[in-house]
Amino acid sequence: xxxxxxxxxxxxxxxxxxxxxxxxxxxxxxxxxxxxxxxxxxxxxxxxxxxxxxxxxxxxxxxxxxxxxxxxxxxxxxxxxxxxxxxxxxxxxxxxxxxxxxxxx
Amino acid sequence: xxxxxxxxxxxxxxxxxxxxxxxxxxxxxxxxxxxxxxxxxxxxxxxxxxxxxxxxxxxxxxxxxxxxxxxxxxxxxxxxxxxxxxxxxxxxxxxxxxxxxxxxxxxxxxxxxxxxxxxxxxxxxxxxxxxxxxxxxxxxxxxxxxxxxxxxxxxxxxxxxxxxxxxxxxxxxxxxxxxxxxxxxxxxxxxxxxxxxxxxxxxxxxxxxxxxxxxxxxxxxxxxxxxxxxxxxxxxxxxxxxxxxxxxxxxxxxxxxxxxxxxxxxxxxxxxxxxxxxxxxxxxxxxxxxxxxxxxxxxxxxxxxxxxxxxxxxxxxxxxxxxxxxxxxxxxxxxxxxxxxxxxxxxxxxxxxxxxxxxxxxxxxxxxxxxxxxxxxxxxxxxxxxxxxxxxxxxxxxxxxxxxxxxxxxxxxxxxxxxxxxxxxxxxxxxxxxxxxxxxxxxxxxxxxxxxxxxxxxxxxxxxx
Numbered sequence: 374x375x376x377x378x379x380x381x382x383x384x385x386x387x388x389x390x391x392x393x394x395x396x397x398x399x400x401x402x403x404x405x406x407x408x409x410x411x412x413x414x415x416x417x418x419x420x421x422x423x424x425x426x427x428x429x430x431x432x433x434x435x436x437x438x439x440x441x442x443x444x445x446x447x448x449x450x451x452x453x454x455x456x457x458x459x460x461x462x463x464x465x466x467x468x469x470x471x472x473x474x475x476x477x478x
Numbered sequence: 479x480x481x482x483x484x485x486x487x488x489x490x491x492x493x494x495x496x497x498x499x500x501x502x503x504x505x506x507x508x509x510x511x512x513x514x515x516x517x518x519x520x521x522x523x524x525x526x527x528x529x530x531x532x533x534x535x536x537x538x539x540x541x542x543x544x545x546x547x548x549x550x551x552x553x554x555x556x557x558x559x560x561x562x563x564x565x566x567x568x569x570x571x572x573x574x575x576x577x578x579x580x581x582x583x584x585x586x587x588x589x590x591x592x593x594x595x596x597x598x599x600x601x602x603x604x605x606x607x608x609x610x611x612x613x614x615x616x617x618x619x620x621x622x623x624x625x626x627x628x629x630x631x632x633x634x635x636x637x638x639x640x641x642x643x644x645x646x647x648x649x650x651x652x653x654x655x656x657x658x659x660x661x662x663x664x665x666x667x668x669x670x671x672x673x674x675x676x677x678x679x680x681x682x683x684x685x686x687x688x689x690x691x692x693x694x695x696x697x698x699x700x701x702x703x704x705x706x707x708x709x710x711x712x713x714x715x716x717x718x719x720x721x722x723x724x725x726x727x728x729x730x731x732x733x734x735x736x737x738x739x740x741x742x743x744x745x746x747x748x749x750x751x752x753x754x755x756x757x758x759x760x761x762x763x764x765x766x767x768x769x770x771x772x773x774x775x776x777x778x779x780x781x782x783x784x785x786x787x788x789x790x791x792x793x794x795x796x797x798x799x800x801x802x803x804x805x806x807x808x809x810x811x812x813x814x815x816x817x818x819x820x821x822x823x824x825x826x827x828x829x830x831x832x833x834x835x836x837x838x839x840x841x842x843x844x845x846x847x848x849x850x851x852x853x854x855x856x857x858x859x860x861x862x863x864x865x866x867x868x869x870x871x872x873x874x875x876x877x878x879x880x881x882x883x884x885x886x887x888x889x890x891x892x893x894x895x896x897x898x899x900x901x902x903x904x905x906x907x908x909x910x911x912x913x914x915x916x917x918x919x920x921x922x923x924x925x926x927x928x929x930x931x932x933x934x935x936x937x938x939x940x941x942x943x
Contacts, residue, residue, distance in 0.1 A: 374479070376594060376596050376597065376710070377596050379710045380596050380600065380707055380710075382712075383706065383707050383710070383712060383715050384707075386712055386715055386716060386719075387703055387715050387716075387718075387719045388719075390715065390716040390719035390720055390723075391719045391722065391723045392723075393496065393719075393720065393723075394499075394719055394720040394721070394722070394723025394724055395723045395726075395727060397496065397499050397500055397503070397720070397723075397724070398499065398503070398723065398724040398727050398728075399727055400503055401502070401503045402503075402504075402505070402846070403731075403819065403821050403827070403828060403831070403846050404505060404819070404828060404831045404841055404844055404846070405502060405503065405504075405505060405508055405828065405831075406728060406731075406821075406826075406827030406828030406831070407560065407564075407826060407827060407828035407829060407831065407832045408502065408508055408512070408828070408832075409499075409502050409503075409724065409728070409827075409828075410564060410691070410692060410695055410724075410725070410728060410826065410827055410828070411560075411564055412498070412499070412502055412511070412512050412515060413499070413695060413699065413720070413721040413724045413725060414564055414567055414568050414571070414695055414698075414721075415512075415515070415516075415519070415567075416495055416499075416515060416519070416699075416717050416720065416721050417568075417571045417575075417695075417698045417699045417701075417702040417717065417718060417721040418519070418567075418571050418574075419519065419522060419702055419713060419714055419717040419718070420571055420574045420575045420578055420701075420702045420705050420714065420718075421523065421541075421574065422522050422523060422526045422711060422713060422714060423574075423575070423578040423702075423705045423706070423708070423709050423711060423714055424574055424577070424578050424581075425523070425526045425527065425530065425533075425537055425541075426526060426529075426578075426709050426711065427577075427578050427581035427582055427585065427709070428533040428536045428537045428540075428581075429529075429530050429531065429532050429533040429537075430532070430533070430585050431533060431536065431581060431584075431585060432584070432585060432588040432589060433584075433588050435584055435588075436581060436584045436585060436588055437536055439577050439580055439581040439584060440533065440536050440537075440540075440577075440581050441536040441537075441539075441540045442540075442573075442577055443574045443577035443578050443581055444536065444537050444540035444541050444544065444574075445540040445541070445543055445544040446544065446570040446571070446573045446574035446577065447544065447570075447571065447574035447578075448540070448541045448543075448544025448545050448548065449544040449545075449547055449548040449567070449570045450544075450548070450567050450568075450570040450571035450574060451519055451523075451544075451548070452544065452545045452548035452549050452552075453547075453548030453549065453551055453552040453563075453567045453570070454548075454552075454564075454567045454571075455512065455515075455516050455519070456548065456549050456552035456553060457552040457555070457560070457563060457564070457567070458512045459509065459512055459513070459516075460552065460553070461557075461560070461832055461835070462508050462509035462512055463509060464557075464832070464835040464836050464838075465505050465508065465509075465835045465841050466835070466838065466840055466841065467505075467506070467840055467841060467842060468840050469838055469839075469840055470838055
């Protein structure tokens with residue numbers, strides 16, 4: 374398979390994924406807008422996969438610097454984005470949380 | 479080409495992303511959704527590491543450092559600083575996408591090969607989108623963190639110059655693809671793209687941040703997808719497309735909530751309204767009615783229904799915990815308490831929901847605009863905490879107003895409106911708000927956190943009396 378074929382198939386998949394994304398997300402209630410944005414923010418951290426791939430084949434000093442920076446930024450995006458989302462979602466409750474006894478009275 | 483087991487494992491990762499995002503659409507399952515998506519990411523990274531035969535030396539320390547910095551930063555950040563944190567992480571992802579494209583270019587050229595046409599196009603596109611989103615996100619971060627002025631920064635011929643810059647970048651890109659001469663041209667290309675990101679976000683005002691953050695998120699998704707083309711990895715293509723689509727939907731929702739087109743947000747430099755034009759509408763005999771905490775406490779205590787209307791001012795004052803405490807006290811007295819959330823209140827989509835959730839307000843109490851608007855007419859007191867444009871009746875009845883047509887919270891229909899506000903300075907959009915001059919509006923001046931705390935003390939006294 375040539376590179377052109379790969380790009381054409383990739384484009385095919387891309388367009389389908391855009392429609393899937395629109396279907397998935399169009400019904401999100403506004404209360405979840407921040408976590409949704411933060412979660413998708415974490416998901417685009419998938420570029421770290423690209424960064425690792427690049428690092429494996431990097432040549433020379435410049436190649437190493439670029440790859441190291443890419444892996445650093447990508448991991449930062451993934452880990453930071455995920456933790457923030459988890460933290461936000463941990464705060465959403467249907468009912469008030471039981472307060473620690475010290476605060477009662 | 480990837481081995482088949484790896485391609486199929488990436489498919490598993492993508493399916494986990496999709497299931498995760500699906501679950502993010504309901505508050506009850508959202509946290510699990512994020513965890514499922516996280517599992518997908520672990521699978522994707524695990525597969526990639528499994529394919530690795532070299533490069534450990536760079537990857538391990540860089541990944542460890544990135545993970546530590548990301549985890550510590552996101553654990554420590556205050557909920558009020560969430561918008562800038564999201565902007566920053568977004569910029570990091572975009573920067574990584576551009577770097578991967580640059581890295582791929584370097585791999586090809588350092589090996590003494592020439593870059594094919596398809597590779598050239600995908601590499602340049604990834605550099606372009608990634609760099610714009612990177613520098614744009616950094617500027618958005620700087621504005622939100624108040625490292626720089628949040629109001630629009632404009633200069634003459636701004637939009638023509640930006641359009642010219644984009645045209646020049648496309649020209650340079652085409653020249654690179656056609657001639658195959660990279661070197662200096664590539665450096666100019668990346669520098670130009672970074673400049674374009676900066677120049678595009680500088681004129682965007684603080685109140686428009688929910689739109690611009692969504693847009694930057696969408697751009698980074700697109701950058702990730704294009705990077706997938708660069709390295710022929712469909713996991714990146716699909717994940718990037720999903721993020722791009724979701725970011726675009728949020729961007730459109732946010733623009734619609736302000737009754738403005740995306741072009742207007744990007745190019746309108748909203749908040750740069752000439753002061754004379756907006757202020758002229760005010761009649762000279764109109765005055766505000768200042769009030770004090772005692773009166774507010776009495777009003778609240780003897781109300782049947784109270785609606786809190788939070789805005790960016792509540793975030794700035796970090797008053798959400800006090801607001802919740804006041805709400806609890808009132809509920810104990812039998813007052814029905816609701817919260818009215820405007821879609822663009824704050825600096826990112828859903829900003830107010832997050833802050834109130836942090837203060838442990840149960841989410842069924844947080845009402846969206848359409849749900850809550852019919853409630854105002856039967857509400858005794860609407861308490862506006864640091865919100866301005868989203869409650870400005872001019873959006874309904876003044877065709878000359880810049881925000882005319884924007885859907886707003888109809889607080890003016892409540893029997894009494896109490897506005898907590900620092901001073902009479904107009905809001906971010908710089909538009910005079912007639913609500914503040916209404917006869918049934920009382921102004922409680924001061925820091926929102928402090929004001930609410932003093933109202934709480936008064937309400938407690940009422941209870942004891």
